[in-house]
Amino acid sequence: MARKQSDYLKELLSSEPDGPATPPAAERVRPTTLLSRESALARVQSGQTRQVTQHLLDPARVRVWPGNARIYAQLNEQNCRELIDSIIAEGGQKVPAVVRRVTDDPAYDYEVVAGTRRHWSVQWLRNHSYPDLRFLAQVANLDDEAAFRLADLENRARQDVSDIERARNYASALTLHYDGKQKRMAERLRVSPGWLSKMLQVANIPDNILAAFSSWHDVQLKPAYNLARALGNTDAAERIAVAATRLAQEQAEARKQGHEGPSASEVMRRLLHAAQNDAASMNEAPIEIRSALGRVAMSVQSVNRQGITIRLHTGAGADTDEYLSGLKDILERLRASGKIF
Known part of the structure; x- marks a missing residue:
């Protein structure tokens, strides 16, 4: 994470006090030596640092906040393998997630605001030979808008969160947190209004068009924006949909044969080419x-x-x-x- 983003994350968390309750003492992470504890207390008392308590939680008692861009259902062993191996090698999770308390569901005590992959990986490890592994987290008192900003800040530094996931997350947040006001949203997220406008347009690309790509992660913002604009024309959208259906079939056939399907650049070229062709030629059988x-x-x-x-x-x-x-x-x-x- 870039330095400015890291500073902003710390600022955002430090501006929100922790909730009143704390987990049992056995679940708190303490300094390992008396010297380090005394040194930490001295820094807190002098005002040099702010005390942040980390907790070891049962991941089954922690749900995932739906306001995060990452799609939890798309996480699996393959795309979390590196993190899983890291947790095993280091004897546990080293980077804490950020959670907030839950009061509307007796089945959960907390919900994840930032750290969805860490939660999934710990849960997976508990089901695969590490039943006593705990979920490391720090508790923050955040409203929904602040939680969205914090989650978005972390996701910007993650290459495994696709532009499509983020774009759709932004479109949802625009209504939920900013009353449809793009300028205010851009100011709160500290991004340019033009960039945000492009992201919101990309959010409108429907699933049947995205099915032409082997993965959502292959769809980058700049070419996706051109595709979103082309879809604004009704006739072009129909031709693009026809081409997307053919491409989706090619992708499915390639996966069946164990081969790679058309690349993202090839898919985008063919979809945009379909938008420029006349309807008669697109209706011809390939x-x-x-x-x-x-x-x-x-x-x-x-x-x-x-x-x-x-x-x-x-x-x-x-x-x-x-x-x-x-x-x-x-x-x-x-x-x-x-x-x-």
């Missing part, structure tokens, strides 16, 4: 060549004045002769359609 196994071996990606782009699909089971025959077939079909001479 030119594809299938192998003897019935799998797509070759497909025409684009035909324009610069040339013809043909994709060779791996995992189709086609041999060299099939590819050469397929290429000849494609050229003949393009000539017959009048697209090349």
